[in-house]
Amino acid sequence: MPFRFVHTADIHLDSPLRSLALRNPKLASLIGDSTRQALVAIVDLCLDQKVDALVIAGDLYDGDQTSMKTARFLATQLGRLHEAGIAVFKIRGNHDALSKITQELILPPSVKVFGGRGEAVEIAGKGVGIAVHGISFARPQAPESLVPKFRPPVPDAVNIAIMHTSLAGSPGHDVYAPCALPDLHGSGFDYWALGHVHARAEHAGARTVVMPGMPQGRDINEAGPKSVSLVTIGDDRSISVEEWPTSIAQFERIPVDLGGIAGWREAVEAIEQAVGRMRDRIEAPHLVGRLMLSGRTPLAWRMRRDRDLLLAEIEQRLEAGGRTWIDKIDLSVMAPGPAEGAGSADPVRELGDLMRSDAMRQHGVREAVRDLVRELRDDLPGDARGFSGGTEEEFEAFVETLLGEAGEDVLARLAAEPAGDR
Numbered sequence: 001m002p003f004r005f006v007h008t009a010d011i012h013l014d015s016p017l018r019s020l021a022l023r024n025p026k027l028a029s030l031i032g033d034s035t036r037q038a039l040v041a042i043v044d045l046c047l048d049q050k051v052d053a054l055v056i057a058g059d060l061y062d063g064d065q066t067s068m069k070t071a072r073f074l075a076t077q078l079g080r081l082h083e084a085g086i087a088v089f090k091i092r093g094n095h096d097a098l099s100k101i102t103q104e105l106i107l108p109p110s111v112k113v114f115g116g117r118g119e120a121v122e123i124a125g126k127g128v129g130i131a132v133h134g135i136s137f138a139r140p141q142a143p144e145s146l147v148p149k150f151r152p153p154v155p156d157a158v159n160i161a162i163m164h165t166s167l168a169g170s171p172g173h174d175v176y177a178p179c180a181l182p183d184l185h186g187s188g189f190d191y192w193a194l195g196h197v198h199a200r201a202e203h204a205g206a207r208t209v210v211m212p213g214m215p216q217g218r219d220i221n222e223a224g225p226k227s228v229s230l231v232t233i234g235d236d237r238s239i240s241v242e243e244w245p246t247s248i249a250q251f252e253r254i255p256v257d258l259g260g261i262a263g264w265r266e267a268v269e270a271i272e273q274a275v276g277r278m279r280d281r282i283e284a285p286h287l288v289g290r291l292m293l294s295g296r297t298p299l300a301w302r303m304r305r306d307r308d309l310l311l312a313e314i315e316q317r318l319e320a321g322g323r324t325w326i327d328k329i330d331l332s333v334m335a336p337g338p339a340e341g342a343g344s345a346d347p348v349r350e351l352g353d354l355m356r357s358d359a360m361r362q363h364g365v366r367e368a369v370r371d372l373v374r375e376l377r378d379d380l381p382g383d384a385r386g387f388s389g390g391t392e393e394e395f396e397a398f399v400e401t402l403l404g405e406a407g408e409d410v411l412a413r414l415a416a417e418p419a420g421d422r
Helices: 025-032 034-049 068-083 100-104 181-185 264-281 300-305 307-318 347-357 363-379 392-414
Strands: 003-008 053-057 087-091 111-113 119-123 129-134 157-165 191-196 201-203 208-211 227-233 239-245 249-257 286-296 324-334
Touching: 003 034, 025 034, 025 286, 025 324, 034 053, 034 068, 034 227, 053 157, 053 191, 068 087, 087 129, 087 157, 181 201, 181 208, 208 239, 249 264, 264 286, 264 307, 264 324, 300 307, 300 324, 307 324
Parallel strands: 003 053, 053 087, 087 111, 129 157, 157 191, 191 208, 249 286, 286 324
Antiparallel strands: 003 227, 119 129, 201 208, 227 239
């Protein structure tokens, strides 16, 4: 009789909204509830597939949460698994180590939360012996590898090890419990159930090493389909892994080339078609798209000036289909240049050339913008300061983008409205 389990991680239950634009209350409500709906979908999958266990490889919570509504919701979902005889094996990740719910919530007896030292739980009654190993973060920081702290694999059993780790490092993720893939493949454990990195990856080698990614993205920086792993261990010790989608709302960047389009209505239709193509490609019930508009078009300055109007018209067209949302428009459109060999008598165009080449990049201007950004950032709550990046390089890139956008927006206000249809 095979042993089957669902492997997930990084649910970040009831994670607060960060960069998502809150101008649309319905969209904010959808994303604000999406981590709960993802957990419901995971529990539903466990029940529908009649699995033996749910493995949660850390960061079920999202930091220093005190909400008892979160606690009651979680207890209800774990209770559904308990009533069905499905065990839960859970470790604490760096965010869980901060959560007060971790210490206060009374869990069903079918839930095993591993401590800060290596433990193993043996499971009998299957075609092959199963041993589940795990180590939790005792503190939010874990600067050293946890691999040496695991108990040795149980002889003659299929050994599952649960660990929260950044592996050898991943862009956008802090270093936690770092380790090398060869160490995992050579460890003697048959399946490594990992967590922490939000992008899914299956690392080929002598053993099965899976980072399932997060089951639900929370903003555009967590774009793409999200899923969990359904794992089957056969009586012959074979291991198969199936990816099951779980996203309630999928974030996607939607590129639209408006090069050569001169009419407003034509541009809106091109955008609508691009959104429709993306909608047809994804499996999630909801699409949350960020429009990435580019190309040389006579509408460039008008789009910058009337960005809110453009967004409103696109949203109005998308309402009929439902379940499609736009969180933001990013503009990289440019006005057409003068014909080759022709001079420019347009003072706005000449000003634009000057600003792009020199004026907006002068040291004094740049320093003034830096100071304004820092002042604004420092006045915001801690969880709202990420807009300018987390490193000095990201901060400088943000300032560079801001300078470019500011120059184009000034030109858009100065330019005369081009002829074109509505």
